[in-house]
Amino acid sequence: MALLEVDDVRVSFNTDDGVVHAVRGVSFEVERGKTLGIVGESGSGKSVCTQTITGLTRGAHIEGTAMFDGMDLLQASEQQLRAIRGRKIGMIFQDPLTSLHPAYSVGWQIIEMIRAHDRKTSKAKAKARAVELLGLVGIPYAKDRVDDYPHQFSGGMRQRVMIAMAVALNPALLIADEPTTALDVTVQAQVLRVMRKVQEEFGTAIILITHDLGVIAEMADEVVVMYAGQVMERASRRELFYRHHHPYTEGLLNSLPKHEGPITRLTPIAGTPPSLISPPRGCPFAPRCPYVFSRCVEETPPLEPVFGTTSHTSACFLSSYEEERRQNREELHARQAAAASEGAA
Amino acid sequence: MSADAVPAPSASEPLMRVEHVVKHFPIRTNSLVGRGGPQLRAVDDVTLEITPGETLGLVGETGCGKSTLARCMTRLYDLTGGKVIFDGQDISELSRRQLRPVRREIQMIFQDPYGSLNPRRRVGSIIGDAFAIHGIDSKKGNKRSVQDLMELVGLNPEHYNRFPAEFSGGQRQRIGVARALALKPKMIVCDEPVSALDVSIQAQVINLLKDLQAEFGLTYVFISHDLSVVRHVSDRIAVMYLGKIIETSDSARTFDTSRHPYTRALLSALPPADPDAADRRERIVLSGDPPSPLNPPTGCRFHPRCPKATDKCVTDVPVEAPAFDDPPEHPVACWHPMTRAESLNDFTPEISDTIVGLDPVALETALGATPTDEGTS
Numbered sequence: 001m002a003l004l005e006v007d008d009v010r011v012s013f014n015t016d017d018g019v020v021h022a023v024r025g026v027s028f029e030v031e032r033g034k035t036l037g038i039v040g041e042s043g044s045g046k047s048v049c050t051q052t053i054t055g056l057t058r059g060a061h062i063e064g065t066a067m068f069d070g071m072d073l074l075q076a077s078e079q080q081l082r083a084i085r086g087r088k089i090g091m092i093f094q095d096p097l098t099s100l101h102p103a104y105s106v107g108w109q110i111i112e113m114i115r116a117h118d119r120k121t122s123k124a125k126a127k128a129r130a131v132e133l134l135g136l137v138g139i140p141y142a143k144d145r146v147d148d149y150p151h152q153f154s155g156g157m158r159q160r161v162m163i164a165m166a167v168a169l170n171p172a173l174l175i176a177d178e179p180t181t182a183l184d185v186t187v188q189a190q191v192l193r194v195m196r197k198v199q200e201e202f203g204t205a206i207i208l209i210t211h212d213l214g215v216i217a218e219m220a221d222e223v224v225v226m227y228a229g230q231v232m233e234r235a236s237r238r239e240l241f242y243r244h245h246h247p248y249t250e251g252l253l254n255s256l257p258k259h260e261g262p263i264t265r266l267t268p269i270a271g272t273p274p275s276l277i278s279p280p281r282g283c284p285f286a287p288r289c290p291y292v293f294s295r296c297v298e299e300t301p302p303l304e305p306v307f308g309t310t311s312h313t314s315a316c317f318l319s320s321y322e323e324e325r326r327q328n329r330e331e332l333h334a335r336q337a338a339a340a341s342e343g344a345a
Numbered sequence: 346m347s348a349d350a351v352p353a354p355s356a357s358e359p360l361m362r363v364e365h366v367v368k369h370f371p372i373r374t375n376s377l378v379g380r381g382g383p384q385l386r387a388v389d390d391v392t393l394e395i396t397p398g399e400t401l402g403l404v405g406e407t408g409c410g411k412s413t414l415a416r417c418m419t420r421l422y423d424l425t426g427g428k429v430i431f432d433g434q435d436i437s438e439l440s441r442r443q444l445r446p447v448r449r450e451i452q453m454i455f456q457d458p459y460g461s462l463n464p465r466r467r468v469g470s471i472i473g474d475a476f477a478i479h480g481i482d483s484k485k486g487n488k489r490s491v492q493d494l495m496e497l498v499g500l501n502p503e504h505y506n507r508f509p510a511e512f513s514g515g516q517r518q519r520i521g522v523a524r525a526l527a528l529k530p531k532m533i534v535c536d537e538p539v540s541a542l543d544v545s546i547q548a549q550v551i552n553l554l555k556d557l558q559a560e561f562g563l564t565y566v567f568i569s570h571d572l573s574v575v576r577h578v579s580d581r582i583a584v585m586y587l588g589k590i591i592e593t594s595d596s597a598r599t600f601d602t603s604r605h606p607y608t609r610a611l612l613s614a615l616p617p618a619d620p621d622a623a624d625r626r627e628r629i630v631l632s633g634d635p636p637s638p639l640n641p642p643t644g645c646r647f648h649p650r651c652p653k654a655t656d657k658c659v660t661d662v663p664v665e666a667p668a669f670d671d672p673p674e675h676p677v678a679c680w681h682p683m684t685r686a687e688s689l690n691d692f693t694p695e696i697s698d699t700i701v702g703l704d705p706v707a708l709e710t711a712l713g714a715t716p717t718d719e720g721t722s
Binding site for chain 2: 218
């Protein structure tokens with residue numbers, strides 16, 4: 001059984017402009033010791049989804065189930081969630097400065113975190129553990145720095161402190177929401193390495209939420225692609241990059257400037273994401289999809305296995321046979337080329 | 346610096362020459378002491394040339410001074426030292442009034458499409474401002490010209506009367522582009538123009554910028570921390586670290602023959618969106634964080650993080666010059682430039698204990714003390 005099984009989660013918020021349907025029927029599983037990458041653009045619902053699982057979306061209307069360790073997190077009381085957050089599920093967020101309390105030393109915050117879950121641990125013991133953890137995440141001179149305040153650390157260091165705190169009680173699951181987005185690339189490389197090390201050491205499962213496909217290619221075992229509050233495609237890392245099925249995944253990958261090889265014109269996805277206050281009927285990607293046909297705007301495609309596998313699923317009406325999907329692509333390219341030459345003439 | 350002090354005899358005259366530009370910011374330690382206090386050395390002796398029609402990419406991490414340099418080029422900041430020569434004219438000492446005609450020629454696009462547009466003004470007047478300020482046009486009608494611009498950058502001209510809040514991030518960035526284009530400038534400095542945008546939208550804006558360059562022969566300075574974006578748009582790339590340019594070369598060379606250890610590390614830190622490439626690439630993980638520009642390290646500013654550092658790197662500032670038999674257009678500021686085959690992972694710093702750990706002030710006094718010792722003996 002998977003560590004976390006999220007099934008058909010729906011989250012909506014009442015706002016002044018109307019009801020925002022931020023998450024619209026999302027399902028996925030996270031296996032023990034593995035990394036699940038969730039990738040999507042701003043407003044795709046990737047953060048809301050995991051925040052809901054940990055009970056951090058107050059005032060939202062929530063449906064569905066999220067089974068973690070035999071317990072439905074979406075039905076759990078605040079007290080039960082408190083016992084789980086930090087102890088069984090650790091969390092790191094994008095901005096390490098606002099996630100740390102500025103007026104307490106980082107050591108104090110880690111000790112507090114350990115003792116909040118286990119009063120029996122003595123302060124001295126908790127402090128020793130804090131030093132050990134800071135050393136583990138690569139803070140030099142951890143023993144001296146444990147009494148320093150967050151402002152005395154750089155951004156990358158603060159994010160390491162956050163990781164130290166998140167794994168302090170050896171949680172089974174670590175949720176990392178854009179953990180490196182605010183960091184420079186050289187510091188990002190350090191933080192990603194620390195996360196890998198933690199996973200190797202403790203066998204922690206990780207949900208890694210990011211908009212950066214490079215980080216996904218580097219870290220994820222399994223990948224979920226989200227768009228407009230729904231899962232568009234789910235596949236293993238290599239399948240997703242080399243044998244994607246969904247036109248949105250294809251569009252995302254084509255929009256990226258290449259890392260090597262000749263420089264060709266980028267092919268962006270036309271248009272902008274739909275409003276989640278009144279999402280379009282049918283496939284949410286249909287208005288921007290180059291392959292769109294009439295059925296796409298009438299029915300919402302279900303997430304179904306493609307290419308004869310069971311693990312690779314895609315929410316798209318295009319053929320689930322590899323050969324036909326390739327033909328789809330070729331036809332599209334021919335059509336686009338014809339349109340381009342017509343435009344030029 | 347010696348390599349760049351003499352302007353290279355190039356086929357075309359550079360559009361802009363940045364000569365030994367220095368920009369320091371005083372740090373206010375208490376309310377009345379401005380000068381004489383500690384200085385943040387944001388840009389420290391930068392020399393660059395920008396040829397007409399090219400795109401110069403400027404890359405570096407947070408706090409390396411790339412945005413400050415951009416604002417010095419456009420004279421949004423006064424320089425602490427050095428010169429900026431644009432189209433044969435020294436613009437570094439011009440007054441605000443004298444600068445006005447220059448401002449027509451050099452425009453800027455900013456990172457934040459939310460913060461750089463006045464939320465209480467309509468798009469038409471934001472773009473049309475340029476005409477009003479410079480007292481141009483009116484015969485054809487400003488509205489007409491603004492709508493032409495909107496169409497040019499892919500906005501619906503009917504949205505002339507809308508407010509910025511009614512547009513998405515990508516569309517707002519197009520408004521910023523339209524505003525920059527209004528006066529038909531020769532050069533546009535783009536400061537992280539796509540960093541705040543989602544990838545699918547980012548590609549739209551990059552294509553737009555490239556199309557406009559082809560159509561109007563624009564010269565770009567393109568600042569970004571995203572190396573794959575910079576590679577995509579730039580003809581040449583200059584890499585900055587802590588207020589200095591450490592390596593400049595044409596874009597292809599930066600990616601396959603970079604000489605500076607920092608450039609190598611920066612390139613290797615960028616995760617490619619390709620699992621095979623991610624698995625096969627060499628990972629160089631630098632230790633530590635970029636130091637503070639308030640108190641930059643002595644010698645080569647990269648030495649505390651550099652695997653190839655030696656004593657010389659601690660004491661002597663490296664001279665910008667081509668390494669090995671590189672062309673003169675590829676200067677690098679490093680005492681130990683890297684060959685193609687070398688890997689940074691094979692090196693460990695060789696800095697003697699007597700030198701390591703000294704802070705710059707102590708080191709300066711220590712070094713300064715040597716001649717007097719000789720004098721007395």
